Structure formats: structure tokens, C-alpha cells
Amino acid sequence: MHARSLPWLLLAPALLATGFLVLLPVADTLWLSLHDVILYRPRSQPFVGLGNYIALLDDADFWESLGHSLVWVVVAVGLQFSLGFTAALLLNRAFPWRGLARALVIVPWALPSVIIGLVWTWMLDFNLGLINTLGLRWGLLDAPVAWLAQPGTAMLAVILAVVWQGFPFFAITLLAGLQGIPKELYEAAEIDGASTFNSFRNVTLPSLAPVIATALLLRMIWVANSLDLILVMTGGGPGTATQTLPLYAFLKAWSGADYGHGSALAVVLAILLLGVVSTYAARANR
């Protein structure tokens, strides 16, 4: 065996699988997006060039779903990060039951999205939900609220569920990052007379920056692409109030049987993400 071919031999299975099951379908989607493909009309699939993309410009649902995606990603990831970072800082302090607390905080992360969606749907139930029950009992609500049935509260509700699902990821990764910061740095800061806030700003944040950056990027991509939670909780409704871009693409292609249009939507989502990721990577490498 030649040393030169060894790496490729080892990589071949992974490359083949990825090629067949990821790259080929992606290329296929690109191809479909240039055609007018309706599922129940398999014989007539005319080439329309960028027609599907141009049609998006006039598609009010597209712009709306893009706006929802923006809110979904920014608010959800922002809240996941804030809560997760707070949890990480707290769990890094010394207290008697720290081990137990560290173990329990990841429980939400282990659950399938589908179950998370269903459990939150149940908790937000109009008549029998825990949230309305407690809200009424504690006097926070005057009347039960149909959280998932009103456009104004439905987005809030699905974001609440995804924040619950995602904050442990930040808590655990940032905690691991915090534990990696050398104690000497804090001791030196203390000798220099730095306040708690100052050592947080000048020691913790800079040391943690690479971990924060990677965690934010991974999570953002994941949240931007995820659709199962919303699909289960609202199906994009009421109306289109919680329809994000990937969900719109999925519904268009699957329920609408309009593969061409749906493919174009999926490609737009991928391009937008690619743009964000490469900007991010360029900044990180500078």
C-alpha cells in the first residue's frame, strides 16, 4: 500500500456516502429548481431557467417567511445564548449540589424535537394546559389564552419551546469553555486589583470568545434549518404566522406538490446561510 493513497483509501467510504446521499441530492435540488416540476404532472417538466427564483420576488409568502425566519433565528438564538451563558456562569461557581445541577440542566437537549413540540403544545393548551392554569391561579392572566391559535402569541410560543430545547447546549459548551480558562489569569487580575466585572470583561470574555463564536454559529445554522418543532406545534399557522423559510419550502414541495418552487426556496435558504457562514468565517480568521 502506498503512503500516498492511504489517506484517500481511509476517506473513501465517508466521501462516497456523502457524495451519494448529500451532494447528489443537493445537485438534484439545484436542477429541479430550474424546472417547472409539479408532482402530479410527471411527464411535463419544462426548463424555466431562473423562473422559479424570479417568481419568488413577487411571492408575498416568501418575504413573509423570510421575515419570520429572521425573527425566529435572532430571538431564539439570542435568548438561548443569554440563558445558556447565565447558566454556565452560575454552574461554574462552587455550591454543594453542583454536580447534580450540571447533569440535570441538559435534560431538555436530550429530547426529540417532536416530543418537545408536543409537550409544549400540551402545556400551552387552552383549557387543560399548565401555563393557563398557573397563569390564572397566580393572577397573571385574566382569561385563558389560546397561545398557539393567535398570530400574535403563536410565534412567541414556538420560540419559547426552541429556547427551552437549545439553551442547555450553550450552558454545557460554555461551561466546558469556562473550565478551560487558567486560574492564574484570574489570580493575576485580582492582584492587579480588578473588580469582578473587570475580570469578567478582560479575562472571561476574551478567553471564551472562540467557544462562544463556534457555539453561536453551530446553533444559528441549526435553528435556521430546523422545522420539525414548528411543524409539530403549529404547522406554520395560524394562517402563515409561524411559517419560516425551511417550513415554507417543505410545505410547498410536499403538500403543494410544487417541487420546482419548493426547491428554489430551499436553495435560497442554503445560499443565505452560506453567506452568513462565510462572512462569519472571514471575520473569525482575520
Added chain:
Amino acid sequence: MKTARRILATDLPVAAILVFALVPWVWMLLTSLRPEAELTRAPVHLFPDVISLANHIELLRRTSFAENLRDSLIVALGAVSLGLLLSLPAAYAFARLRFRGHGALKTGFLMVNMFPVVLLILPLFVLMKSLGLLDTYFALIMGHATFTLPFAIWLMSGYVAAIPPELDEAAMIDGATRLQLFVRVLLPLATPGMVAVGIYLFIASWNEYLFALMLAGRNVRTVTVALQMFIGENEIHWGLLTAAGTLVALPATALFLIAQKHLAAGLTGGAVKG
């Protein structure tokens, strides 16, 4: 005095966060333990009047859920085996060997991580259909193992890179071939890594929904898809649904608690080493 301050500044906020983290889980469990009659009665009592396993028993006796659990287990174990088989050699190549295109390829794999599932699910459906693989274990195992591959390789190469290279050299000097080196030296030392990656692969497959919905769903129906059968036109069988939810959540949660240290170390290790 100092203790009081700690409790106020640390213990209480941690407790508040944990309440948020655990309440939905506990609520699911409490719901599953209520008899059906108690579930439809308002106002809701926070704690069940009677605790009963009726929902769990009905779930396993009267519905297909036991078979769905079996399907999920087969798919997840298949995805673990295939995922390890694909990621271990690749991780070894990335961690130990220098070759042309090393960096580009490693970045390329991470980029694959970024593709939205919706981007490939439709052509994948058509592909599997034309190959006659739709609704088989094989289709789902392939789908799950491949889609989790980039992260598995990343995690695994961190573990392989952490094995001291001096061991390789020592074995080579003793006249071991590369294969012997791989099997006798690296494989045993990479076991913790394989456990961590294996657990990641298991949970990812066990919890996955969209592939399971699109590429299978009739003959091979995993638990996440099967939950739909408790959602009727007009009513949702919350007792059965939450009973199913607890049964699905238990193995993943247990594995997560075991693996959390490894997964977190892998995540941040990769972040720092790049």
C-alpha cells in the same frame, strides 16, 4: 452570612433555571401517570389524584408502539455501526496523516453540516424510491449515518489527535504494519472516543423526525413518526402520547447524562483546535 449570600446569588438562580429545564419533562411524566378521565377535567390539578400506569399498559398492549420502539432501536443501532465504520478511518486520516487537500476537505465536511435537510429530502426520497429502498431500515440507517457524519468525524478526530503520536512511532519501530498499528494500538485507545461518538449517533438517530417521516413511515415506523397516531382529527390522546413520550425520552436522556462530559469536551476541543 457568606452562605446566605451564596444561596441568594447562586443556589436560587440555578434552582430557577433547573425548574424551567425540568418542568416540561415532569409535566409530561405526571400527565402520563393520570387516568384518562382525569386528563379532560378542568380545572387541572397539579398533582394526579391517583397514579396509574394504565396509559403505559394500553400503549404497549393495544397499539403498535412496541414495534415502533423496536424499529427505532434497529435504525439507531444500525446508524451507530455504520457511522463509526465511516467516521473512524476518516478521522484517522484527518488527525494523523498529511495529504494534499487536507484542510479543504475537512472544511468541506463541516460545510455539509450546514445544508438544510429540506434541500436534500425530496431528491433523496426520489432516489430511495427508484432504488426500491423506500420504507426500509437500510434507507433510514444510511440517511441518519450520512447526515451525522460531519460532526462524527469532527468529534472523532479530536479523540484520535489526542492519542500521543509517540505510540505510533514506537509500534512502527517494533515492526508493526499500519493495520496492526490501527487495530492493536489506536483502536483500544480510541475506545472512549468511539463511545462518545456512538452515543451522539444513537441519540441523533433515535430523535430524528424528518428523514424518518419522508424515507419510511409504513413498514418501518420509528417512534418519532409513530407519535402522530395519537393525534386524531378532533382530539389528541394526551395520556397515550405522554406515555409514549416518556418511554422515548428515557433512553436518550440516560445516554445523554452518561456522555455529557465527552460531548462537551469534543465540542469545545474542536472549537479551540479548529
